[in-house]
Amino acid sequence: MKLLSSGKVRDSYALEDFPDLLLLVATDRISAYDVVMAEGVPSKGRILTALSAYWFDLLRGVTPTHEVEGQPDVAIPQALVGRSTLVRRAEMIPVECVVRGYLAGSGWREYVQFGSVGGQEVRAGLMLGSELPEILFTPSTKAAVGHDQPLTLAECIDLVGRDVTMVLRDRSIELYRLAAQHARDRGLILADTKFEFGFIDQEIALCDEVLTPDSSRYWDLASYVVGREPTQLDKQVLRDWLDTQRWDRMSAPPHLPDELTRRIMESYRSIYERLTRRDFNSWPGLDTTYSGRRESD
Numbered sequence: 001m002k003l004l005s006s007g008k009v010r011d012s013y014a015l016e017d018f019p020d021l022l023l024l025v026a027t028d029r030i031s032a033y034d035v036v037m038a039e040g041v042p043s044k045g046r047i048l049t050a051l052s053a054y055w056f057d058l059l060r061g062v063t064p065t066h067e068v069e070g071q072p073d074v075a076i077p078q079a080l081v082g083r084s085t086l087v088r089r090a091e092m093i094p095v096e097c098v099v100r101g102y103l104a105g106s107g108w109r110e111y112v113q114f115g116s117v118g119g120q121e122v123r124a125g126l127m128l129g130s131e132l133p134e135i136l137f138t139p140s141t142k143a144a145v146g147h148d149q150p151l152t153l154a155e156c157i158d159l160v161g162r163d164v165t166m167v168l169r170d171r172s173i174e175l176y177r178l179a180a181q182h183a184r185d186r187g188l189i190l191a192d193t194k195f196e197f198g199f200i201d202q203e204i205a206l207c208d209e210v211l212t213p214d215s216s217r218y219w220d221l222a223s224y225v226v227g228r229e230p231t232q233l234d235k236q237v238l239r240d241w242l243d244t245q246r247w248d249r250m251s252a253p254p255h256l257p258d259e260l261t262r263r264i265m266e267s268y269r270s271i272y273e274r275l276t277r278r279d280f281n282s283w284p285g286l287d288t289t290y291s292g293r294r295e296s297d
Contacts, residue, residue: 001013001014001015001016001023002014002016004022008029008031008034008036009026009027009029009030009031009045009048009214010024010025010026010027010208010209011024011025011027012024012025013025015074017074018072018074019089020088020089021068021072021074021086021087021088021089022086022087022088022089023074023076023080023084023085023086023087024084024085024086024087024208025045025080025083025084026044026045026046026048026049026052026083026084026085026209027040027044027045027083028040028041028042028043028044028045029044030044030214030235030238030264032235032238032239032242032253033239033242033249034249035249035253037238037253037256038252038253038255038256039255039256039261040261041261041264041265041268042261042262042265043265043269044264044265044268045082045083046082046083046283046285046286047265047268047269047272047280048083048209048212048213048214048268049082049083049084049085049285050082050272050280050283050285051211051212051213051271051272051275052085052209052210052211052212053085053285054272054275054276055179055210055211056206056210058179058182059175059178059179059206059210062171062174062175062178063171063175063204063205063206064200064203064204064205064206065205065206065207066087066088066090066198066200066205066206066207066208067087067088068086068087068088071086072086074086081285081286082283082285082286087207088200088205089200090198090199090200090205090207091198091199091200092142092196092197092198092207093160093164093168093196093197093198093199093204094141094142094159094160095139095140095141095142095151095156095159095160095168095197096139096140096141096142096148096194096196097137097139097168097169097172097194097195097196097197098118098137098138098139098140098192098193098194099135099136099137099138099172099173099175099176099192099193099194099195100117100118100132100135100136100138100191100192101131101132101135101136101176101180101190101191101192102129102130102131102132102189102191102192102217102219103117103126103127103128103129103130103132104128104129104191104192104217104230105192105217105236107136107138107192108128111126117132117136117138118136118137118138118139118150118152119138119150119152120136120138122136127226127227128226128227128228128229129191129219129224129225129226129227129228129229129230130226130227135173135176135177137153137168137169137172137173138150139151139153139156139165139168139169141159142196153165153169156168164204167204168197168204171195171197171204171206172195175195175206176190176193179193179211182275183218183275184221186274186275186277187220187221187222187274188218188219188220188221188233188271188274188275189218189219189220189221189224189230190211190216190217190218191216191217191218191219191230192216192217193211193215193216193217194215194216195210196208196209213233213234213235213267213268213271214234214235216234217232217234217236218232218233218234218271219231219232219233220233232267233267233270233271234267234268234271235264237260237263237264237267238256238260238264241256241260242254
């Protein structure tokens with residue numbers, strides 16, 4: 001295997017015997033405000049891998065994906081078992097496909113100041129945590145370094161073309177709609193998320209991670225009250241803690257206490273177990289003899 005890239009959380013490897021495939025590895029690293037923390041979150045990479053596998057399986061009929069048909073004979077090192085995914089190579093589209101169903105985060109801050117979300121006007125009178133009148137597609141750039149920058153629909157069209165933009169918008173909204181309903185049925189609110197797509201065999205395919213607590217906001221439905229800070233079950237737990245620290249977001253980040261990393265791990269695991277109604281320890285991907293069967297198997 002040859003290391004091709006190392007991101008904030010994921011590493012990707014080329015396989016000498018399978019040039020059309022990649023091995024994606026989800027580490028235990030965690031980042032916030034575009035900075036990787038010094039400490040990792042135990043089991044985080046395996047939980048992200050299990051969640052993405054679950055969602056890819058559930059949403060397979062909506063869009064082509066980077067999933068591999070069949071199981072090539074690839075020896076996975078013991079250290080990567082449970083945190084690695086074999087995928088088809090894709091020509092990635094340089095757009096973060098952000099979809100919002102509720103007012104939170106930067107969308108809430110923009111709404112308070114300008115009455116809009118992602119540059120799109122939203123009716124007055126909404127509060128923190130309000131469900132938006134309609135699901136919004138608010139794309140951004142996919143920056144190699146630094147912050148992603150918001151894109152208007154017109155700017156997205158200029159960047160990747162009208163036809164591609166329309167597919168990204170429509171497919172992202174449909175994926176979010178289905179996932180949000182599934183999450184609500186399991187006692188969770190999927191407030192927003194982001195998707196990534198790429199071209200595989202000249203088709204637009206869903207790639208990378210999908211609907212994980214690293215890329216999505218999950219709230220506890222039972223404690224949800226419009227206008228109040230919702231119970232966070234995602235990476236916002238880390239952001240909230242960092243906001244209480246004296247940190248300029250440019251220098252080395254503060255050390256994360258063990259209690260915090262444990263709480264993040266338990267939140268991530270609870271999302272998996274509530275969505276799947278399975279004990280995480282029973283996920284077959286943790287088994288060294290696992291052959292890569294899909295969740296439905």
